[in-house]
Amino acid sequence: ASTGGSVGQYISYDTGPISMGRSAGGYDYGDDVDSNPTNPTNPNNRNNPNNRSNHSSSNNDPYFESRPLVGPGSGSEPDSMDGTTTAAALADLEDAIRDNLRNRRSVYEDPKTALLKMFQDVDDGSGDVSWDEFMAVCRRIGVNCSLEQAKKLFEKFGFVDRLPYSKFAHILLTQPSRQLASEMPSCPGPFRDVSAANFHGKVKDRHCRRPIYTPDDWDPAVEGALSAELPDRRLVLDHVFGFQGKDATAQNLFYTGDGDGSFVFFSAGVAAVQTRSGSGANESEGLKRRGDSSSSSSSSPSDSFPPTQRFFLGHTDDIKSLAICPAAVDFNGRPLPPRSVVATGQVSSHEEGPFICIWDCGAPPRSVDGIDSTGSHLIGEKRNNSNNSNNNNNNNNNTVASMRQLVKLPFQKEDRGFTALGFSADGVLLAAVATDNAHTIYVFDWRRQRLMESGRGQNGDPPQVMGLEWNPFSGRIPDVPQQFVSFGKKHVKVWTMAEAGASNGASGSNSGARFSSKQCSMGKLGLQNAHSACWLPPRQLGSAECGLVVGMADGQIYIFKGATAVKAISAHARGPQAIQPDGHVAYYGVRGMRLVELPSGSNGG
Structure with missing residues (x-):
């Protein structure tokens, strides 16, 4: 009805079963309500003078807006001939509460949060409200609710004199389809017996x-x-x-040791090794398969044969970190060449905690069923060639076995996932940075699946640690210890393997841990986020102290002497900006560095 004393038009309401609003399920209070719209005593008749209302009073409540109170109880009239509340009136009350809340919503507060705050203001800590408290909240929203309506609404939700407001807010402001899904029966797994598969609802599967x-x-x-x-x-x-380059904080693309330009990367839950177009034997193989024995000088290799991708599908959720082993290693008596062992770390899935897969990106023997005799995963290779369309009608999937999993390192769900991974220079150790609030750093002897060390990387909401880098000169130069650097938000920390019998200073480390950590100082240089790091060889012959350079967020490179930054070099501009989840602006800065050894006498040294 309109306000200001004017006469509104009569509106017919469906008084059938109602749950929330006028949709489904509810109460039926009998047929004693006069539904004749021409009856002047009918309270549903908008021409009834008693149904006219004019609200001009103001309210100093912060939630109150200068608008007329709305809802079925906005006047002083009863909701039916005998003073009872109809189902349609309750539906109108719920619709009015819902509409007024949505009109007040903002980008900072959704309607449900706003309603819960209002209830909490009148709550005594019990989590429920009385009739009077419920009516007070309705007035703050801008909806007039009578005592009779409050009682009937409580009864509708299955309560007498106290209403749990969290349940009321959830049902009131949840879409009917979501309510139906939450109340729908569920089956814990797939049907085993076909004759019993008469279930109508939702079926949960661990995959x-x-x-x-x-x-x-x-x-x-x-x-x-x-x-x-x-x-x-x-x-x-x-x-x-696609390539996960923008959101990743650590290095996430590496060249393999095949010598044909292959590189490994990840996207979502798949790790892929891609061979460059027309490279080496792949080009000749592609020409042979196409029946072309001679190559044309006018066509480039990339035109003659497209790239090849091989996949590792041993993960069950998104991969967030990647590392490649720089050294040749021996695994179970089988030699593996440099840059052929890859580690990928994934986040927690709904059925298990995060884990790290260590796998061989070389080419193992063929496999029919995708699993070799050792139980390792052998994942297929697929070629992009123009003849694929001719093979759509046969069962040959054109797959070649590849990507053998060597080791799987499981973790607890509290670790959540991994922001960075890194192999030591000799390939013996693997370091991993978890995404728990302590950013725990784990060091494994991965071939033995033995934890060597765990320590606190940096406290705070992830990601605080953005990467790690092992010292490549450990073992190559005498007396240079086994060490790595972790870096991230406003910190740089060096981890060094302790001598036998020495005490360990790593916070939170296990008994028998072998690494100590030291926080680096930015000195007189500005404190900012560190995005990359690179080790330098000792400046003096016979020295065991390696240099360290760190790429910063503003495009500068900090040079460290010992554990203190002593100089800043401007590498380039600070790069594009990104809005972080907390609203702060961050810059990409220097995201990657590599040390290149130039021949003697060449330009640059």
């Missing part, structure tokens, strides 16, 4: 993040047996598009 729903027209008697059969076709991963 799926969200439940699976049976079709509306599901008939197990007709479709059950067919649904239990495996299809005669399967999907094969063909190509990975």
